[in-house]
Amino acid sequence: MLLLLLDVLRAKSSGYSGVHGSYNVAARHGAHPVLPLTFIHLITTSSPYFTTAVVPPRRPGRSPHLTADPLETPIMSKEGITHYEGYSPYTFEDPHSPVEKHRPLAENGLDGAVTNENELNQGFSFALMLGGAWANLFNTLSTTIVFGGLAEFTSSWPTSSGPQEWAFQLFPRKMKRAGSYFVAWSLSCLYLFATMASTVIVSKQIAGLAAYRDPTYVPEAVHVWAINVGILFVCALINLFGIRAMHSIQTFSLCWFICGFFVWLIVPLVKAKNTVGYTPAKEVFTNNDLNLSGWSNFIAFMIGTAGVSAGYGIPDAVTHIAEETKRPEVDLPKIMIMSPLISLVTATGMCLAFLFCNVPQITMALSPTGVPFIDFLDATVGNRAGVTVMVVILIYAQFVACLECQLASSRTLFTFAREGGAFFPSILGRVNLTLQVPVWTVLFNFVFCAALTLLLLGSETALNVFLNCSGTLALCTYGPLFVASIACRRRFFKGPFSLGRWGFFINITALVYLVFVVIFWFFPYMKAWKGDNSMFNYNIAIVPGVMLLGLLAWFASGRRTYLTHRTLI
Template sequence: MVFCVFFNIFLAKRLPFVEGVLLIIYVIGFFVIIIPLWVLAPRSPASEVFTTFNNEGGWSSTGVAVMVGLGGVVPSLAGYDCAVHMAEEIKDSSKTLPQAIVFGVAVNGLMGLIMVITMCFTLGDTTSILATPTGYPFIQVFFNATNSYPATNTMTAIVVVVFISAVISEIATSSRQLWSFARDGGLPFSRWIAKINHNANIPLNAVLVSLGITVLVSLINLGSTVALNAINSVTISALMSSYILTISCVVYRRLSGQPLPSRRWSLGRAGMPINIAALVFLTPLFVFAFFPLATPVTPASMNWGIAMFGGVIVLATIYYAIEGRKSYTPPVMLLQREHYEM
């Protein structure tokens, strides 16, 4: 995290170049990982890959087990909107950003599907993979395929580099989101968080706050895996709720005949069906994000995400009632003010 924050502070101007290099590494790394698995790994029959479902959580049906298990893969479907938080630093963002999001979904969706199917065919015995002494099943899959420590280390290093590059981008986008909300007066200590370091031309305080919060959350894992799992659950449910709220607003305006804000790029007639399909997909995911992973449920295995999510909502509501409603200025108010001034 310190390295990623250091990069965002001192090498921020180099971020586009580095992102381009990392994209090349990402694409090459995809083939470096997938080709050895295709060539060397043991193969499971297609009938097992596509028709076998495990219900190790003791749920009443396989369907419920699948929905609960989706919580672990939902983060791979999130984050495509991160570029939006950089909108004020991107040229022609109203056109560039939506195109980048659609392109990212298309490319990563295709590559992800290929990788998932490959992993399912090359997993081998699931029980032994999950019991790996490395603590990371994917590393064991690499070793079982190659039977080589150097090859396994190389393949794992590629994954690590890709994750680090993702963290660099996440710090950039999360700090901008934090800064913009503070600029609008929506957070405690907003004035301090919203300060811009003019030497580096970045929201330095927002970057440092992002570092502090992430380090504190990461340290929780040293004391309690249960607490960390609860925080992860809140992350998923918070993302789902934010997507549901924003998409619902768009659907409401479409159905009520109200005009949408002007835009330079649009999905056209496909927009409404995609919005509705997204809500149908997201709503049950939001509900199952609060489910524990297995039954019977004990205090240690309980998913405490619902308590934390509810607590955050209560604290945010109290803060808004006491202070936020006085200091917060929604972006739409700023746009309307600019419009009238023009």
């Protein structure tokens, strides 16, 4: 792994270096070097404990208008599939634009390297009673297969547009534009709902910490909503006016994350000796009492797997640094493969640390504070001040997650609109030349998330329906790519990283895993739920509605404006 780190960091030393030639963006604009952030991405994307950000410098040479890229040269490969040389939808071409003088959007704009670790912490309460450490281990290995299949696409088409471009290349000629549109639509919605989930979870954790510090305080829905809006507002301010400080924030966060991880891993295990004691290894790995759901062991195992799957991040996130790497077709697949493999150590280690501390399972599964890890820390650490410090460590880490989620969501939507997609592409695809930020997409993210989380004041179950859409939207985004790859496996362009004969099997396995996760995503956590709607997941009704909106957007404007500058061969 050390060789991989050195290899990737060495590739970043030239700033931007695309597939065809090299260009040092940071040196030209006098910006801070971006090397540490590549290291951040490799480490933090690989661990569900962390949240990450990547700084992808962009290649100069394009205006914000929807015009054809002069480097979009169609190349017919030996397999007979069109491959576009040097294609990137993120570049600029107006040499007189103020954006070219200093471009924080280009140098500090996050396109989507986010691991939604905060969902994993909430999911621990269910994972511990629905499969324990084995569910986490199985989920990590399965996620590695999904990342591996997508890594092959990244090597074939190493562009910042990620799934949007993969769909265009893999789908049949008549379906290229429409298929790419719907993949980009579902991906944009996936990032948007991930932002909401991040901020709502942090809001509940802040309210839970307040309740822990003051037993007389009872958190109310309006309090959680107000905290949520405050988090969204602060994130929006930073993403609008503090983009130049993003490098410093991310560098500081790297140290914070690494130190915090070891604090969380070591302190409970050390303190448990004098507080709750240790659980025997045999009980940790073989005790069937972990299944407290009432379901059979297999169903409970799969529900536990689905419950924490969102904690492993958005697989295509790393593709958005394609212009930053010297050899994106080689380096990015390496990082995508290593990310879940490192999670195999870090996430499983955290889960085992929880299990080896002899805290009653029911304490974490049915948390009195609503925040399972606070009750876990209270039982193991046994010191109110120590628990508060450890919770603050995690809350800050997750605040950065919210910041990056909002930034990722706004950049993903901006990219989609820049190609003529989404509603009002002429507005959402515009860059403010003064702030050098896609202001409208940041504001849209803030208003949309703040408005939709008003559901907290009426029905938290209704809000959870939207927050739990990530698994289904992931299937809508990546499922069609795997199907298209299986159908035309012998014909599509192969990059330096190729799965070879194993590709067909890996793509089928990844598709089956995604389908299984989505199916069990809808199961109630408790078999004897007795009509308790809060224990069920109704996003099976929401996701079709979201995709129907995409269909309306396609017929309203997308079919006339989306990717019209691309040649269909």
